[in-house]
Amino acid sequence: MSFPPKYLARIIAVVSLSSLLAACGNDGNSNGSSSVAGAANSSASSSLIKVNQLGFLPESSKLAVVPDVPATSFKLLKAGTAIEVFSGTLSAAKVWDASRESVKVADFSSVKTPGDYQLHVDGLANSHVFSIAPDVYNALNAASIKAFYFNRSGVELLPEFAGKFARPLGHADTQVLIHPSAASDARPSGTVVSSPKGWYDAGDYNKYIVNSGISTYTLLAAYEHFPEIFNNQNLTIPESGNALPDLLDETLWNLEWMLTMQDPNDGGVYHKLTNENFDGTIMPHEALRERYLVQKTTAATLDFAAVMATASRVFAPYETQLPGLSAKMRKAAESAWEWANIHPAIVYKQPSDVRTGEYGDKTLSDEFAWAAAELYITTRVDGYYTALKPVDVFNSVPSWGNVNGLAWVSLAHHRAQLTNVADQTLIASRIKTLADNLLSTWYASPYKVSMEKHDFVWGSNSGALNQAMMLVQAYRLNGKRDYLDAAQAQLDYVLGRNATDTSFVTGFGEKSTLHPHHRPSEADGIPEPIPGFIAGGPQPGQQDKADCKAVYPSSVAAKSYLDNYCSYASNEIAINWNAPLVYVSAAIAALTPK
Ligand SMILES: [Ca+2]
Ligand SMILES: [Ca+2]
Known part of the structure; x- marks a missing residue:
């Protein structure tokens, strides 16, 4: 199914935004050099053998x-x-x-x-x-997590961790303003609050709770499901060598930011921390615009509740290292849940002076279901399971705006520890029904993938990987090998067995994405992109056409991909696209028989 793009405002107001971008001298500028090569590559790609360029x-x-x-x-x-x-x-x-x-x-x-x-x-x-090779995905998995480190806000990236991609601190975010849309009695408009750390969402430098929700959860789920992959992994980040697995250290960087996004006075959660407008093509430390906390919403508050409930149980074993953290997260989740139940339908409305990503979502039943599921699993309070309304909640491939599937993923993983109120048959059936649909597509697919023409929407590569994540759940439930093979096919797809003959992960594969829409990769003066990021991928909408001097090589759904910085519609990076790459590369390595 389709889901709304982050840049709804950008698409609707493409003319005004184009002029804005031109004035800023950023996204509208592309070097145009790849347009001729791109056209040549398109016709050539159809005559090439397509294979996972990393291997098996x-x-x-x-x-x-x-x-x-x-x-x-x-x-x-x-x-x-x-x-x-x-x-x-x-x-x-x-x-x-x-x-x-x-x-x-x-x-x-x-x-x-x-x-x-x-x-x-x-x-x-x-x-x-x-x-x-038996370790063929190890470096890929590590780099896909390290990418989050490279997108950290509020810290200098030192050469000993970042190598040639070292950079000064950007966006300390220790003094951000309450935007008029977020004003309350306790925190009137213009109140200064501190909201440091977190990851930049994507190619831009803003931080959005809704998209942090699914991204952070997916990393936590990877750890809950496959701890053996991560327990001894060394990512060469500042926290390497401490008592926590590096994946959890990296995830904690964003969780600590998320905690600051909750209004301590009422439990509601701000939708985003953002500039009024997108920054130009500059490095983080050069981006000095005023930052704001914008509007509390029900979606942000529920996504926050789900993630904090999940994090509370994942970090519970680390009480010695992080005293009180697990309890603090649980309490934050519970107060967010209470706020959302008092304010069940506050949908994000972009203020007239704000032009950054919206992550607007009008359907909130899935956010309620997901938050209820995670709170139930963590607290074992039956009332949360009842609030989930499980019979009415179906399963679907997750995306930032449609998170039903995450509830079923967590319930299935924890099925042996649930209380008697949980319907085990229903949980298994929800997982199996979705996976069997994906499997039947995979059986029939000429490309042997579960991607179909209608799946080529904004961020299609994350769709491919989230499909794999759901196939993995069925394999974990019943061990039928076809589920694992179909999940492998999706990893093959993003690593080169696709119609563009491209490995969409920067730095991995003989022909990989070189010019992602990612400000640091473009502005750092280093020819190659920062490694470990997955590009959004092909989709025929081409919403950036007016901003790109370079020409898309094709308008056909699975080939409509432009490896150029200008192409935010096919070549941006994003935390919610990298997270399932972390999950799936770990899952395949953990589950494939040795
Ligand atoms: Ca560590
Ligand atoms: Ca939703």
């Missing part, structure tokens, strides 16, 4: 997509040689309507020997080099 675990399902050429067989070669290690038969050709290509599939799952390989099909260029 020895026991992974291993598929590649091959253009519809006369050849009926393929060979697996040792990389850079003509030495054949395997040969197989290509599937019959089928047309994928999302990319308007006729393709065949090569299956080399039986090859399990570690090494570097290329696929060969007569009449085509050999594929990118990829690996089969």
